Amino acid sequence: MQKRFTQLLLVVLLLCSIPIPVQAAGSADGLEKLVLIQGSKQMIHNGTNVMALQPLTATKGVTYVAARSLLNEVYGKIAYETKTKQYVLSNGINELRFTAGKTPYLLNGVSQKDGLGAPYVLKGTLMIPLRTVAFHFGLTLTAFPKDKKVELTWSSKPIAKFTVSNVNPYAQQTQIDYTDLSYHPRGLAIVDQRWENNLNLFEEAGTYVVTHWVQDESGAWSDPYSVTITVKPPNQPPVAAFTTDKDTYKMGEFITYSDQSTDDENRITSRLWTNNGRGYFEPGQQTITLKVTDANGAVNEFSKTITITNETLYSKEEFYLLYTEIGEKFPINGSDVLNFPTMNYDINKTQPQTLIRANSPETIVDEGIYYEDVVTGNVRFLVHNYNSRSTPVKVYVIATNEVNNGVANVQIGPVGIGGPNPAVPSVGRAVTGRYLESRLNPKITNVQIPAGQSRILVQEYSDKVVKPGDAYSMFADVVMDKQLKVQVVVVDASRNVFSTLPYLSILPSNDRHIRGTFEDANRTMIVNQTIGDIKSRMILADNVVDTRLPGVDKTTNTPVLNMGNYGTLYTIKINNVQPHTAIVVNPRGGHYGGAFTVNGTVVYTTNTSILVNPNEVGMLYKTGDSVESVTIVFTPASGSNLPINLLFMPMPGPPPIVGSFE
Missing domain, CATH: 3.30.457.10 (Copper amine oxidase-like, N-terminal domain)
Known part of the structure; x- marks a missing residue:
């Protein structure tokens, strides 16, 4: 008896020694x-x-x-x-x-x-x-x-809650998942639950209310939590359909396609054409197919066969000149271009502007100062880099007012930014086009720099993080009313540039890419001879006919030549272009992806891709029924190969009236 009492006493003492968490009990009214x-x-x-x-x-x-x-x-x-x-x-x-x-x-x-x-x-x-x-x-x-x-x-009751993977499913087709998010505000365990209408697949269209209850360990049930699901009738696949304006065509005759595909919900998300040429140049039959897909993945396709006769309406070249849209491209025999006579032009330097090209070292391997100079007045920056580091970086253009002569004012005008993106030609195409667009409608901002202080120019450029493997590029025009030290600086994205800058050194250039300060960076070319009566060409950025801009790498005081004239702004004024003349751009050094302003409209080369090699041309402009003056403004695109040729090609008479191509 005494032994049993002793054991009981030990159990009580043991229980009393265990700390019991204090938690306010729930009230009787819940x-x-x-x-x-x-x-x-x-x-x-x-x-x-x-x-x-x-x-x-x-x-x-x-x-x-x-x-x-x-x-x-x-x-x-x-x-x-x-x-x-x-x-x-x-x-x-x-x-x-x-x-x-x-x-x-x-x-x-x-x-x-x-x-x-x-x-x-x-x-x-x-x-x-x-x-x-x-x-x-x-x-x-x-x-x-x-x-x-x-x-x-x-x-103090448990809270029932859940989410539904799709509240507008299709009957018999859409699988529904429910995620239970129920909880107890006091942390009590959920021990039981009850559902209504939580079907994973609904057989019939209609409105369904899904309701959920949960019970906690004290026995209390939650209030009901409901979600309304509207079930749609089973999805019907789309219907692919199209027509052509005729069933029989001559070689080189334009074909108009009319897409007549339909979907019960008008949600066709993809149209895939096969063999839908705008024209054909071999006789025989051609089968065209259209495959359409709706938002739910349902697919349907339709095919039609047309006949091409032995009669020729237009040659391939004539056809492409007539029907290639502005900003699109077509094939050409690149070797034939070299036989086109070259046009003469006069160069006018009436709009002086200093160019700072910071393109070397182009590949970012180290943190550092990539270029530095002291400049004033009208300045254009071209910065183009590729991040080869294992960490993200940011690129800065920093201006410092070193002279104690009061506040310096910097007016930032047209700016173009491309990237960050791993596709280098696409970055060059984008930055060039955006810069030219900004020139047409510049948004002017002003930066004031007190004496002895520094400021970041073009803040939106420095805000972006350049990940490893990305290319990043910028054009920016600024006007400085005082002499300022400008630096192009690259630091890891996690660092503060101003606290890091005193510890950075100027990085050496390399042989392949160019950096430097170049005066007279605007070139106006005036062409007065008749253009468009025969095929002809204008050679640009070849370093021979169109000579390289001389400059100085101010970090070493070494003379440099701007190979390719990247960053130079060209204005080409052609005063006598004959009616029905196509103006196209032909890359001679390899691939090219850029942009041109033609009579006040920016045209990309091309709208959806780039020019791959000298066997392609991009359509820039077509004159109408009378003699025209055409002004073309461009700057060579970073990340692309030079030189380029502008080609002037007569079109075969007034084009016939045709429908649009889709």
Whole structure:
């Protein structure tokens, strides 16, 4: 008997030695209750006294509560983000983000301003407006001014919640998945659940209400949570269809296709044509196929066969000249171009501008200063690099007002930015086109640089992160009213450029790419002879006929020649272009992807790709029924090969009226 009593006593003592977590019990009516007392740290949670870190405080009519103390009792979470300097409060449904001293706050990422006062920090404790948190966290707030008390109540039941993978499925076709997000605000375990209409596949179209309940370990059931699903009838595949304007064509005759495909929901997402030539140059039959796909992946296709006769309407070259759209390309025999007579032109240098070309070393291997010079006046920057580091970088153009002669003003005019992107020709095409577009409608910004200080020029260029393997390029025109030291600087994206710059050195150039400062970087070419009566060409950026721009690498005071004249702005004025003349660009050095402004319109080469080699040309312009003057503005595209030729090719008479090609 004594032995049994001793064992029982040991069990009791052991149990008493185990710490039991304190948690306010739920009330009999299924509600949690938290009483806060004005001016006191005391809080009463379901009858249990709890002490807050700071007393409930009223300031300018707003009641503030210690954030962490409140969140502990309402089963929420609080954290501080050093980077954003925000306090993050969450309760499993909503997230609030506060900044100390500021009234606006974020509710699930959306800015809010309820005018209830700004949060503040008191002795290391965040104090927040009680009413704001109560409202967004679903707490019912009742004030008892006479008793100087505030009462918060909320459900102590489990919360049923779920998401549906598709609320507009197709009957018999769409598989539905449900993700259970149910929880208990006090952390109790969910032990049971009940569903209605949670089918994974609905057989019939209609509206269905899916409802979910959960039960916690204390036996309490949640309120129902429902989602309405609207089931559509089974998806019907699209119907592919098209017509041609005729069934029989001559060789070199334009073919008009009319797409007549339909879909029950008008959601065709893909049209894939096969053998839909705009014209054919061999006699015989040609079968054209159109395959269409709708948004749900259903596919249908349709084919039609047409006949090409032995009669010729246009040769291949005539056909392409007539029907190639501006900004598109067509094939040509590149060796024949060399037999075209070359045009003479006069060069005018009436618009002086300094060019800073920072293109060497083109491949980013090290952090450092990639170019440096002291300049003033009208300056164009061309910066073009490829990131070969294992870490992301940022590229900066920094201007420093070193001379103690007052505030320097920098006006930033046309800017073009290409990339970052691993496709180098595409980057060069994009930066050139955007720069030319910006020249047509420049957005002028101004930067002031006090004496002895530095500023980043073209902030939007430096904001972008250049990942490993990406190319990045910029053209920018600026006007400086004082002499400024300008530097092109590359540092790892994680670094502050100004704190890193004093420790960087000027990197050496290399033999392949060019950097330097070049004067007279604008070339105006005037052509007065008759153009378009015969095939002819204009040779550009070949370093022989169109000579290289001389300059100096100011980091070493070494004379350099701008091979390819990258960054030079060309304005070509052709004053006597005959009617029905096609103006096309032909790459002679390899691939070329750039842009040209032709009579005030920017034309890309090409709209959707690049020119691959000398056996392709890009259509820039076609004259109409009378003699015209044509002005072409361009700068050689970074990442492309030079030289290029402008070709002037007579078209075969007025083109016939034809339909559009799709």
